[in-house]
Amino acid sequence: MQQSWIKNFEELATTENRKITLEIMESGLSAINTEKVIESSVSLIGNILVIEGKEFNLAKFRNIKVVGFGKSSCEAALALEKILGSKINEGAVIGLNVTTCEYIETFSGTHPRPSKINTEASKKIYEIIKNSKEDDLIIVLISGGGSALLCSTDIECEQGIKLYDAFLKSNKTIAEINTVRKHLSLLKGGGLVKIAYPATIVGLIFSDIPGDDFKSVASGPTYKDETTIEDAKKIITENNLGDFNLLETPKEDKYFDKVHNFVLVSNKTAIEAMAKKARELNLSAKIVSTELYDEVDVAIKKIFSAGGDNTVVFAAGEPRILVPKDGGRGGRNLHLGLLAIKNKMINKNDSQNSVFISFASDGMDNSDVAGAVVDKNTIEKADKLLLNVDDYLSRFDSYSFFQKIGGMIITGPTGANVSDLMILLTKNGK
8 A cells, every 4th residue: 555644654654553553544544635535526527517416507607716715725726726727717715735726826824823814815715705796606615724714804813813712721612612703703604605695606515523513614604504693602601701792694595595515525534434444454343433522531431442353443523622721732632642541541461452543634633743653562662761641641741742752643734624533453463
């Protein structure tokens, strides 16, 4: 198998079981590759644009515009340009990795906290979609991270920073925080559709939300919002998040009559691809959950309790973790690796040489690494260096722990984002 995602694959693949687990991880990343997803879902036959079987006659449209926001948007824009080419009249997208497009302007913004560049790019998007006509087609590329990257005004940007900082201390899910975000914005919660009305809208969704709550991806700019200001106020009040200037989201059905949303990829895409790879390797595959929102201690127990001989356990989601303001380095995935060691789910006497990997599908676990490989070799190295796992956990400093003993997985930004993914291999072998 050609390893194209894990840059330090050979360094990490020091045992047979590590190699197998890393190969399974590779298959998951390949399945959610943004360019491949666009190529397999979108095609152009003459003037007929086909998206997952639905046809759009481009001859009926005066202008074709492309806008986008999220970690995958720049890669998606480039892939879409290869299909539509000069049929695109204008466009602008904001992501994390700028690509060179001919017809679509790309911006590199900041995440998870918004900034001035996010606002400037979002204003460009606003200018492109406003005053659209009935014979305009607007293709919207929506992916995880879009809630922070899309900031319609300076005030929204300021409130977004304040909300994110408060959210870190609230231990709430992304769906709950996005409910509030929808009511801070002119574009989220269906606002984009209202501004672009009466144009035809095609939303291409790259979901990072565990489960099927696709209306929460980037805070749902192309979906009719079912939440209200009162819902947002309740979340704010119950969690002492602070004071915010809230807006009601569009509720009129007329704005959404010509909206077509297509969910092109989600964490299920990655999980199913990895499970298929495991079966090809004559291993049993168990999927614990694709919407793992439990506390990290509960989540890790669910994963390991499902393990068995010659079995690969899979899970996906965003396990909840409450990080103090003075926490150290590293994200949720590295933290889960440390918990597996602390709770002796991985131990030095493991005769089956279990391997556990939890990784961020975007390649950045609140750091420059995606996650880490954990097995009994990890514990042996930690013991030799006299590292205290409890100490690193209490300081939320998992990055420093793995930096000392090795095992961190380097992919760089993957251009995809479908939540965190977890793999546990239990197999006799070295």
